[in-house]
Amino acid sequence: MVLVVGIVLIATTLRAPITGIAPVLEQVIGHFNLTASQAGLLTTLPLIAFAIASPLAAMLAKRLGLEISLLIALIFIGLGCFSRVFNFQSVLFIGTGIIGVGIAIGNVLLPSLIKRDFPQKVAIMTSIYVLSMGIVGGGFSALVIPLAEFNEFGWQISLALFSIVVVIAILFWLPQLNQKTPPTQNLVQTKANAKIWHYALAWQVTFYLGCNSLFTYIIVGWLPSILIESGHSAEQAGVLHGVFLIATAVPGLILVPLLAKLKDQRAPAVGIALLAAISSLSLFYFPSLAFLFTLIVGFCSGACFILGLSFISYRTQNSQQAAALSGMGQCFGYSLAAFGPMLAGFLHTQIGDWSGAVWLCAAGNLICATVGFWCGRNTQLPA
Template identity: 45%
Template sequence: MVSLKACQSRIELIVKSQSSPLPSAARPALLIFGILLIAANLRAPFTGVAPLLGMIRANAGMTATEAGMLITLPLLAFAIVSPFAAGVAREYGLERSLFAALVLIGAGIALRSAGAVWCLYLGTAIIGGGIALGNVLLPSLLKRDFPDKTVTLTSAYALTMGVGAAIASVIAIPLAHLFNSEWRLVIGVLIVLPVVAALIWLPQLRNRTSPAKDTATPPHGGEVWRSALAWQVTLFLGLNSFVYYVAVSWLPAILHDAGFSSDKAGSLHGVLQLATAVPGLLLLPIVRKMKDQRMAAFIASIISMVGLFGLLLVPALAMLWIIFFGLGAGAAIILGLAFVSLRASSSHQAAALSGMSQCVGYLLAAAGPPLVGRLHDASGNWTAALAICAALCLVMALLGLLAGRAMHISSASIGRATAKAI
């Protein structure tokens, strides 16, 4: 008989041979491909449900408020999980944590498609937890492994998120027709995304590295929470998230009530996702070179406001207004995320501000879909909801004039809401 020690030696030899490094030319390409596949999973699994909300409401007997929770639950998971993602990555490694994110997304999609209403909600929450890990850790991976290409790759993965979300929105209704209105099969198809991404990511599991130092950390009482500038940045991001996720949740229903077919509404929902991604290609390379970002933030907010008012007043031109809103909201997201680093005076402070802005911002975003759904149930139309969201864009524009100033949170003024010029 072969000795136990010999067997162990053979096993170690096999494992070592299978985990040998890839050729240097192939390793970055495979890593970038894996990053883009992970990015494709960070929007589509929950934004792709929006075109089906009417079908789900009718089949499951839900109110608009209850259906809105299918978009709210992932956002609540973002608020709860995001600040702790860095700690998970430090404990288990960045690459393994991103793999775990894909596993959570896949498991959530499978459970969400199981049939029962409670499965629908629980699966959606699990998907949100997985996406939250990816949202925080993927930029950290880029900063660490591609410091000289961060802007380019951030633009690429932002575009990939938008394209993935757009495709999921566009194909939702045609797939529902193909599957005889069986929406569970439609949302179940999305499991292909995390499965393929996880398989491509497997070679990275041999590594176990920590996230970048400025990755979002758990929010805590401290300097940033007492800073007026930090609150201006946080509320700018939070209000934009509120308005954006209201649009993501209810745009197909708004368009359907305005006379558009379900197929057309789903396609226009896809246009929104693409329009949101476009500013990442144009704005990221130049935002850090601006003297300040006040006018950029103001204009982006006003463009969003024009899109919402246009949708309210002239819905026949929905394509134009949706592009306006998507470009404005996408630019505001880029600017808001840039503010987190530009307004901070150190990487530690940037991490604290990131945790604060994500926690508060996602909580505001999570409140949007059910509140608007309840407002619709009470009024029977979308007029008040669109008007309120447009007004919030105006408030956001004013906050952008403050958050976009060339200032940073003072490290010497703990306990006072002050800032000083760079």
């Protein structure tokens, strides 16, 4: 039971520290006099850290064990959150990068821990931790503005308060340190599948994950700013940002059992991506219906992510091949996604509104729909 609580608490730290900054991003920009491109870089740093640190997480776990490696991840996240109390622009960027490294380690290793310790309940445990990420991430986004206004704490204290959650997670995880167990073999045995980069199907899955991440992190980083510019208050924008994050977790409860019954996944892969393209444009052009389209965009974002992860399993023939495709998808996919928030900020500066950013989201989803038609077919990579 302590292990389950520990896993859930780790999961709660893997989203909120990077998504919680979006509702107060306008305050951060004003406080440090950031350009839109610098603000975009701030939301992009975690993605760069994901791309760099994800391949290194398996080596860390192989050397130190899963338990210690996950503790290191929590320490990184906690230090990065606490660093936001310091009134230096450089510390803000460095701390955000440190948070990204910690989350990258947790993202890679937590599924391996679940597969090792709960082999018969992988789907249930995965749904629980994904739901925990969504609920806490959404709740923190909704509370950031009220916390900042409470006793005039300000945005820095408001963001730094999440380090308390990280400390609690560390305390619950400490009993696991009497073990030092390696990750599952499928996490570390990927060199035999280096040729996976040579197959079109692997690139199709990678672009599906990458374009979904590009779209998702533009919305994660800029949704409150888009809503504020369209006439919503900062508090309303923060709540809607929380609604988006919670909605991303809902497909995990619906889509996973449905996919197992389908002959192939082309219909949901194409249909959901097209719906995401339409809904992301509607956020800008129909601001009075922001709540509805925020829900739909969040649902589509989470659904496409689950489909992308499912393709890793469905399109491969063994666990080592799946690990290789997962590594390729995360490394290249997050690298592609890293350009999204910066490019969206640059387009806003050049155009003067957020139309360029939402059309960039729509374009990413159209590419997602196109490659989804191919990687959704009932086929597998060669052995």
